[in-house]
Amino acid sequence: MHLHRLEKIWLSIGIGMLAVFLIVIGTMAFSMGIKPPSEHHHTIDPTKVSETAPFDQPGLRQTGDNRYEAVMVAYAFGFEPEKMEVPVGATIDFTVTSSDVVHGFYVVGTNINLMVVPGEISHLSHTFDKPGEYLILCNEYCGTGHEYMATTIVVK
Amino acid sequence: MKSFDRSDGKLVLAHILFAFAALLIGGLAGMLQGAVRGGTLTLPANIGYYELLTAHGVLMGLIFTTYFIIGFLYSGVSHTLGGKLLPAVKKLGWIGYIVMSVGTIIGVIVILLGKASVLYTFYAPMKASPWFYIALALVVIGSWLSGFGIFYQYWKWKKTNSGKLSPLFGYMSVVTMLLWQIATIGVAVEVVVQLIPWSFGWVEQVNVVLSRTLFWYFGHPLVYFWLLPAYICWYVVIPKIIGGRIFSDSLARLSFMLFLLFSIPVGFHHQLMEPGISSFWKFLQVVLTFMVIVPSLMTAFSMFATFELNGRAKGTKGLFGWVKVLPWKDVRFFAPFMGMLIFIPAGAGGIINASNQMNAVVHNTLWVTGHFHLTVATSVALTFFGITYWLIPTVMGRVLTPRMNRLGIIQTILWCIGMFFMSGSMHTVGLLGSPRRTAYTTYNDHPDAILWMPYHVAMAIGGFILLAAVLLIVYNVIALMRAPKGETEYPIGEVSDASEPTPRFLERWGMWIGIAVALILFAYTIPLIDMLNTTVTSPGYVTW
Numbered sequence: 001m002h003l004h005r006l007e008k009i010w011l012s013i014g015i016g017m018l019a020v021f022l023i024v025i026g027t028m029a030f031s032m033g034i035k036p037p038s039e040h041h042h043t044i045d046p047t048k049v050s051e052t053a054p055f056d057q058p059g060l061r062q063t064g065d066n067r068y069e070a071v072m073v074a075y076a077f078g079f080e081p082e083k084m085e086v087p088v089g090a091t092i093d094f095t096v097t098s099s100d101v102v103h104g105f106y107v108v109g110t111n112i113n114l115m116v117v118p119g120e121i122s123h124l125s126h127t128f129d130k131p132g133e134y135l136i137l138c139n140e141y142c143g144t145g146h147e148y149m150a151t152t153i154v155v156k
Numbered sequence: 157m158k159s160f161d162r163s164d165g166k167l168v169l170a171h172i173l174f175a176f177a178a179l180l181i182g183g184l185a186g187m188l189q190g191a192v193r194g195g196t197l198t199l200p201a202n203i204g205y206y207e208l209l210t211a212h213g214v215l216m217g218l219i220f221t222t223y224f225i226i227g228f229l230y231s232g233v234s235h236t237l238g239g240k241l242l243p244a245v246k247k248l249g250w251i252g253y254i255v256m257s258v259g260t261i262i263g264v265i266v267i268l269l270g271k272a273s274v275l276y277t278f279y280a281p282m283k284a285s286p287w288f289y290i291a292l293a294l295v296v297i298g299s300w301l302s303g304f305g306i307f308y309q310y311w312k313w314k315k316t317n318s319g320k321l322s323p324l325f326g327y328m329s330v331v332t333m334l335l336w337q338i339a340t341i342g343v344a345v346e347v348v349v350q351l352i353p354w355s356f357g358w359v360e361q362v363n364v365v366l367s368r369t370l371f372w373y374f375g376h377p378l379v380y381f382w383l384l385p386a387y388i389c390w391y392v393v394i395p396k397i398i399g400g401r402i403f404s405d406s407l408a409r410l411s412f413m414l415f416l417l418f419s420i421p422v423g424f425h426h427q428l429m430e431p432g433i434s435s436f437w438k439f440l441q442v443v444l445t446f447m448v449i450v451p452s453l454m455t456a457f458s459m460f461a462t463f464e465l466n467g468r469a470k471g472t473k474g475l476f477g478w479v480k481v482l483p484w485k486d487v488r489f490f491a492p493f494m495g496m497l498i499f500i501p502a503g504a505g506g507i508i509n510a511s512n513q514m515n516a517v518v519h520n521t522l523w524v525t526g527h528f529h530l531t532v533a534t535s536v537a538l539t540f541f542g543i544t545y546w547l548i549p550t551v552m553g554r555v556l557t558p559r560m561n562r563l564g565i566i567q568t569i570l571w572c573i574g575m576f577f578m579s580g581s582m583h584t585v586g587l588l589g590s591p592r593r594t595a596y597t598t599y600n601d602h603p604d605a606i607l608w609m610p611y612h613v614a615m616a617i618g619g620f621i622l623l624a625a626v627l628l629i630v631y632n633v634i635a636l637m638r639a640p641k642g643e644t645e646y647p648i649g650e651v652s653d654a655s656e657p658t659p660r661f662l663e664r665w666g667m668w669i670g671i672a673v674a675l676i677l678f679a680y681t682i683p684l685i686d687m688l689n690t691t692v693t694s695p696g697y698v699t700w
Contacts, residue, residue: 018449115430137599
């Protein structure tokens with residue numbers, strides 16, 4: 001099929017940029033580990049969240065030198081535990097599930113942005129380098145009280 | 157000049173008027189949402205923000221678009237494939253219209269009664285009334301019947317004109333409806349097999365990850381179902397309106413086929429942030445998503461090539477001389493052209509959204525809402541408005557008056573200004589983190605959330621301006637129906653003499669559908685087997 005010379009140039013530049021871009025994000029994902037969250041499959045019975053470890057005891061646990069695991073349950077309309085505090089520079093491994101509908105888990109000012117789906121457990125790690133009171137909110141519509149569904153993490 | 161078949165015109169008009177009725181109600185709901193979120197309005201106790209939001213999404217995203225598209229495609233199919241609709245096709249069109257309308261009315265009632273505040277994505281395990289899902293199923297089934305009519309008319313035309321190349325409009329209509337048929341299978345399976353039995357209580361539990369995957373298998377091609385009819389206007393109609401020629405028939409057809417191939421096996425880029433899907437399959441679908449940029453670049457090239465060749469044919473000189481001879485004062489050109497222009501940032505925003513791990517920056521923030529208010533609610537909507545100014549006169553035997561044309565230009569400018577405020581602030585505040593689909597809140601006066609408020613107010617101002625523009629387009633539609641009698645030509649562009657003959661493989665439907673199916677199977681089979689094997693299911697909840 002005939003392509004105009006200028007169109008060939010135009011498409012070559014476009015497709016070339018596309019290839020470069022895909023290689024960059026692909027390399028970041030598969031050799032630098034900067035991937036979308038929750039990559040390994042991890043399920044739970046969504047009706048038995050409060051009886052299943054570790055969600056029977058949601059909360060913040062120290063797991064190493066300035067490293068913590070935050071086991072959290074999203075429910076209509078809130079998060080458990082309600083308040084958490086870590087020192088500056090702490091890395092938190094978030095382990096989150098839902099005990100009812102689909103929720104979002106978003107920490108304002110960071111790239112922590114998880115979908116929390118009943119029956120599945122979402123994972124993400126983040127290092128908090130700056131002090132402050134970080135707002136955690138649900139960013140997936142979950143019902144009448146959706147706009148009240150929020151909590152905070154204090155980093156100091 | 158052959159006048160448009162009057163009896164076909166009634167079917168077209170019925171669709172267009174239904175679309176604009178949906179736009180009016182949906183626009184009112186949208187303005188109210190903006191006002192609530194901006195903190196300038198508290199709704200009376202019996203109206204909920206999320207009911208309005210559900211109504212807005214369903215009426216704008218599903219009803220306005222689908223009715224307008226079917227009406228527009230039927231008009232072009234009637235005009236270019238034989239001059240009138242075959243009796244069986246007209247019957248299918250009307251039955252489709254009635255089935256969709258029954259569905260729409262049931263759906264709107266259920267939403268307004270507060271039995272289905274689940275938004276237009278109706279994510280399980282939020283459980284709406286079964287009638288909401290039945291209503292959606294009726295809308296989809298009705299649209300299938302209308303689609304079958306288009307296929308039949310095309311097939312008959314090919315039989316009676318064997319060996320001839322099909323008219324471009326008819327060809328593009330078939331691609332658009334094929335895309336729709338293949339895509340809606342996903343949502344139909346979700347609704348009929350999973351949600352309706354569950355919502356009636358016949359089964360207790362639902363597989364949530366599977367339902368979301370089936371939804372997004374449909375949800376992304378849905379946006380191309382909105383876009384392709386706008387592209388038909390850009391490729392086929394606009395060259396005629398500016399007094400030029402279509403740049404290349406074969407490139408136009410090839411770009412449509414590439415859209416058919418690459419708009420379906422890509423739904424995971426809406427699910428990048430969620431568990432249950434491995435990062436390999438997410439990335440694979442990201443790559444397929446980006447392939448759709450190729451036909452988009454082809455379309456952009458074709459449009460500007462048409463404009464420039466038209467300018468040169470009229471003797472303009474210099475790099476940008478062709479800009480001067482474009483009919484800026486003709487709303488039939490101006491409105492779709494503004495749509496094209498806005499598609500440049502809109503498309504770039506889309507690339508950002510689909511960028512695998514980078515999606516974390518914008519996922520479920522107002523940025524995304526801002527994005528599709530540029531794509532569907534500006535590029536597509538303005539093109540549809542531009543079509544209306546000649547389509548209603550054509551099918552009703554009337555003419556566009558200079559006064560109506562002027563009102564149309566004002567309407568277009570008003571829309572762009574409103575959208576600049578609304579979508580501009582949505583994009584900005586989305587980057588700051590403000591979530592989409594959320595009623596007024598300051599999260600206990602958290603300082604970050606307080607900072608978002610000025611942008612929310614700007615959104616509300618945009619919403620007011622857009623409602624004024626909606627009222628003006630509704631007035632224009634009514635005025636067009638009362639315009640002076642006369643004949644308006646159906647604008648169908650002719651292909652440039654310099655364009656080479658169209659290769660016949662572009663009409664080998666079996667081959668293209670085969671490739672589309674193969675890509676879908678490639679992108680979805682293994683993740684779907686994995687989802688079907690999971691034993692985790694969830695009961696339903698009513699959280700509103």
